[in-house]
Amino acid sequence: MSTLLLASEITGRPVVTLGGEAVARVKDVVVDGRAGRVSGFTLSGLGLLSGPKRRALPWEAVSSLGPHAVMIQDETVFRNRDEVADAAEAADGSIFGARVLTDVGTDLGQVTDVVIEVTASQAVVAGYEIAATAAPARKRHSVFIPLARTIAVSGEALVVPAAVADFVSDDLAALHKAIPEFRSHMSGKKP
Structure with a gap:
């Protein structure tokens, strides 16, 4: 769990x-x-x-x-x-404040917090809270995205696969559900 x-x-x-x-x-x-x-x-x-x-x-x-x-x-x-x-x-370095860009150039937002998945034996980074741009924001200004294989990182931006935009969540409970779906999607396996 x-x-x-x-x-x-x-x-x-x-x-x-x-x-x-x-x-x-x-x-x-x-x-x-x-x-x-x-x-x-x-x-x-x-x-x-x-x-x-x-x-x-x-x-x-x-x-x-x-x-x-x-x-x-x-x-x-x-x-x-x-x-x-x-x-x-x-x-x-710090990723707080970095822009999150997809590999097709979509600006998803700016990192405001790190989502950590805690189990009995480890704590891993599972995603980010971002101050969203208009595209994935839905009705909220702050949304959550699952951690993707980061393609590139600079002091100003994280570049992630475009598929991340399909798994934007409005809260941590929805993100918890979206993470295994996103991982399955990225691996090419069905959940």
Whole structure:
């Protein structure tokens, strides 16, 4: 079973040990774009004036990611921030604000959030929330698209297959249903 979450929904969640002690907050979700998965989280302190921590939480050390908290065994699982974040950030940069263009030149919109599919063992990028242009927007300004094999990435745009436009969803529940259909369509197999 899997759950879809927005990266922005995870940001700010407390990091809690299995003993029940809140030890940090999620500052940012670190995505390894090449692998298409969450590699971990940068952290901040718990207090109102607390800044970023020099430690980070690798995904492998997460016991569970629940609706209200990120659970860990204990604080010994934290790593240096550089070990978790720098390699992924250097390789990918930020895709927030990038235009999403199809390989036939259609501008679908601008990335506003990353959709993460969380299972018991992994967290992978499953799609994007985009501020849509008029073409796929239907009645909403913000829509969701499944993650496609990205043909090209620059600091300004993601180029994706044109078929993505046929699987635009109005909400995460509809996207959850559209993802396997899109994957089947792209692989040439029937769902």
